[in-house]
Amino acid sequence: MATPTNQPTVRQVLFVDDEPDFLGVVQDIFGSLSAGHWVLHCASSADAALEMLKHQKMDLAVVDANMPLLDGIQFLALLGRRYPELKKVSLTAFATEDRRTDCLAAGAELFIEKPHSMEGYKSVHAMLDDLMNWAPQQGFQGMLRRVGLQDVIQMECLGRNSSVVEIYNEHVLGRIYIEDGSIIHAAGGDLTGERALQRLLALPGGSFELAPFESPPEKTISGPWEFLLMEAARVRDETASQNVSVAPEVDPQTLVTPVAATVAVAETLICSGLGKVLYEADCVDVPGRVQWLKQLARHAAQLAQIAPLGQFDRLELQLDYGRAIAQARPDRLVYVAVAKPPARP
Amino acid sequence: MSKSAQQWLANRASPSGMLACGLRRADGVVICHSREDICPLEKMERILRQFESVRAALVSDQLVPRWWTWTFEQGQIRFVARSDGWLLGLVVRLDSEAMTQLDPLSNEFLSLELGN
Numbered sequence: 001m002a003t004p005t006n007q008p009t010v011r012q013v014l015f016v017d018d019e020p021d022f023l024g025v026v027q028d029i030f031g032s033l034s035a036g037h038w039v040l041h042c043a044s045s046a047d048a049a050l051e052m053l054k055h056q057k058m059d060l061a062v063v064d065a066n067m068p069l070l071d072g073i074q075f076l077a078l079l080g081r082r083y084p085e086l087k088k089v090s091l092t093a094f095a096t097e098d099r100r101t102d103c104l105a106a107g108a109e110l111f112i113e114k115p116h117s118m119e120g121y122k123s124v125h126a127m128l129d130d131l132m133n134w135a136p137q138q139g140f141q142g143m144l145r146r147v148g149l150q151d152v153i154q155m156e157c158l159g160r161n162s163s164v165v166e167i168y169n170e171h172v173l174g175r176i177y178i179e180d181g182s183i184i185h186a187a188g189g190d191l192t193g194e195r196a197l198q199r200l201l202a203l204p205g206g207s208f209e210l211a212p213f214e215s216p217p218e219k220t221i222s223g224p225w226e227f228l229l230m231e232a233a234r235v236r237d238e239t240a241s242q243n244v245s246v247a248p249e250v251d252p253q254t255l256v257t258p259v260a261a262t263v264a265v266a267e268t269l270i271c272s273g274l275g276k277v278l279y280e281a282d283c284v285d286v287p288g289r290v291q292w293l294k295q296l297a298r299h300a301a302q303l304a305q306i307a308p309l310g311q312f313d314r315l316e317l318q319l320d321y322g323r324a325i326a327q328a329r330p331d332r333l334v335y336v337a338v339a340k341p342p343a344r345p
Numbered sequence: 346m347s348k349s350a351q352q353w354l355a356n357r358a359s360p361s362g363m364l365a366c367g368l369r370r371a372d373g374v375v376i377c378h379s380r381e382d383i384c385p386l387e388k389m390e391r392i393l394r395q396f397e398s399v400r401a402a403l404v405s406d407q408l409v410p411r412w413w414t415w416t417f418e419q420g421q422i423r424f425v426a427r428s429d430g431w432l433l434g435l436v437v438r439l440d441s442e443a444m445t446q447l448d449p450l451s452n453e454f455l456s457l458e459l460g461n
């Protein structure tokens with residue numbers, strides 16, 4: 001009988017790129033970074049890659065988006081049809097929004113710019129490793145990068161499913177029980193019922209998992225889920241307008257973030273990596289701000305290539321009326337401006 | 346480059362954790378100091394020039410920052426722009442003494458009497 005071990009799984013990774021120099025670098029650097037846990041296969045054309053796939057099951061294909069003849073985007077689509085289970089990533093030296101859109105539409109899970117530094121290679125290695133290690137567990141584990149908590153609850157209710165949404169961050173563990181498409185119970189900290197639901201949905205950050213349904217200790221919520229979610233959104237907006245937006249702590253008993261009397265959120269914008277607006281509040285010029293965030297993403301990438309400081313995390317702006325924080329990540333663009341309070345008489 | 350600006354940069358922008366710093370005049374003249382090999386002079390110059398080339402795109406009527414702080418995994422870059430065209434760039438390690446000095450240095454730079 002086989003004995004389970006803690007040895008990491010060896011992954012088969014296929015790189016497809018028409019630049020032999022780059023493939024050589026890939027072999028050297030990723031071979032070293034993966035410490036033997038990746039078996040690297042390199043193909044300099046789509047044909048060669050398809051031939052390799054006939055003989056070896058791969059865990060991941062990393063495809064250059066700019067190959068001649070059958071270009072990377074077409075090749076990604078082809079791989080998706082022939083090997084639907086294969087995870088695919090597009091790597092490019094020329095990242096543009098259009099290309100990103102095309103690659104993601106063709107089935108790439110990630111769209112990554114070719115690294116130019118050792119730090120860059122380390123980041124790409126970590127991203128790819130993370131992608132290969134990610135697998136749905138029993139139930140469904142929340143993928144915050146693409147789907148929000150409210151979206152998942154909405155989907156569960158619309159599908160008349162039964163499940164338990166477990167929400168957690170460093171301070172809080174909460175549960176929302178959904179039975180046959182109805183929210184029947186919520187608990188978190190010392191709270192239960194609608195108040196717990198509202199507070200859980202207003203948490204400023206954390207993770208969630210969708211677990212198989214189990215009966216709750218009690219049923220504390222009734223009523224249409226649409227109304228419950230709308231009411232929770234209203235409470236969340238009210239909370240957001242009163243609180244500091246940057247990493248506020250949450251009282252583990254009451255699930256309330258401390259009210260900061262000294263600042264007020266002046267503007268909030270959250271977009272997908274492609275600039276689709278996901279949430280907006282008090283943003284005077286939404287298209288302008290989206291464009292600004294896209295430009296920021298480009299400039300941050302350029303600055304990261306020059307500065308020896310690793311991956312870009314955020315840009316903070318000191319403004320006359322307060323300050324703003326912007327994040328530009330492949331999957332999310334965020335802008336939050338906080339105003340200073342008016343001077344007290 | 347004015348002597349006072351050079352002196353200020355040499356004397357003040359040197360707390361522990363400062364990797365490099367630089368000043369750029371409105372006419373494009375640049376002076377840089379490297380404190381650690383990881384960020385040599387030419388890199389600091391490129392950082393200043395890169396930011397200068399994109400600054401206009403990141404400023405609008407509603408968004409005129411007094412300073413910009415770019416945070417990376419291992420450090421921060423602070424840019425401070427004056428209305429007379431002077432630009433200060435500071436590259437510091439995260440969680441260093443230099444990081445705690447960014448705001449005082451920025452305010453000092455904004456109020457400095459600088460010649461041409």
